[in-house]
Amino acid sequence: MITLHHLRIGRSIFTVWLLEELGVEYDLKVYHRDPKTMRALDDLKQIHPLGKSPVIEDNGLVISESGAITSYLLEKFDREFKFSPPRSDLEQWGRFTRWLHYPEGSVFTPLLIRMLLLRSGASHELLQGFSDKEIALHMNHIADQLAGNKYILGDTFSAADIGISYMISMARRLGVSADYPTLEAYLARNQSRPAWISATERAVE
Numbered sequence: 001m002i003t004l005h006h007l008r009i010g011r012s013i014f015t016v017w018l019l020e021e022l023g024v025e026y027d028l029k030v031y032h033r034d035p036k037t038m039r040a041l042d043d044l045k046q047i048h049p050l051g052k053s054p055v056i057e058d059n060g061l062v063i064s065e066s067g068a069i070t071s072y073l074l075e076k077f078d079r080e081f082k083f084s085p086p087r088s089d090l091e092q093w094g095r096f097t098r099w100l101h102y103p104e105g106s107v108f109t110p111l112l113i114r115m116l117l118l119r120s121g122a123s124h125e126l127l128q129g130f131s132d133k134e135i136a137l138h139m140n141h142i143a144d145q146l147a148g149n150k151y152i153l154g155d156t157f158s159a160a161d162i163g164i165s166y167m168i169s170m171a172r173r174l175g176v177s178a179d180y181p182t183l184e185a186y187l188a189r190n191q192s193r194p195a196w197i198s199a200t201e202r203a204v205e
């Protein structure tokens with residue numbers, strides 16, 4: 001059985017969501033952050049040297065990195081290609097994999113800079129200017145892709161929507177999504193899915 005090491009308040013809730021969509025049994029181990037620093041405690045380092053989440057274990061195999069975990073889980077469980085296209089359809093798979101890795105690869109960094117600036121209460125012209133511009137670039141890019149599309153790859157939900165939803169929910173928490181009604185509607189649509197609701201219920205404690 002898959003074990004998911006889930007650190008509360010962070011991206012691993014999105015792996016819980018994927019597991020719920022896939023309908024597989026899994027063991028959820030919940031970890032807490034240091035309330036002062038908001039960093040993970042040392043307990044996660046016993047699972048993986050980086051001490052970060054998500055991490056999964058499958059029969060002794062330990063995998064970190066949310067994108068790699070998604071690919072692994074899809075390869076293992078998405079046998080009917082409900083949440084990802086088959087690799088034999090290289091064009092569709094190429095499109096899918098680009099949207100799968102885009103959130104962590106490009107969108108996360110400017111959001112993280114904004115989060116750290118807000119948390120520190122400091123002002124920093126260079127960092128603020130960079131993150132504001134980059135966040136607008138990415139939010140507009142996602143909104144353009146969603147214009148006329150229900151989901152990021154068209155009219156069908158896929159695992160790529162999970163990572164994109166993570167970025168929009170983070171943008172929302174950081175107060176930058178209100179200018180993008182398309183993104184807010186998309187997030188609400190995805191978060192009304194039964195699998196998201198089950199994930200949030202299961203991952204509470």
Ligand SMILES: N[C@@H](CCC(=O)N[C@@H](CS)C(=O)NCC(=O)O)C(=O)O
Binds near residue numbers: 041054064
């Ligand atoms: N690139 C990694 C990032 C993992 C990561 O930084 N996770 C955060 C939670 S959202 C974490 O564990 N932070 C705790 C810490 O760094 O102390 C991934 O996509 O999984």
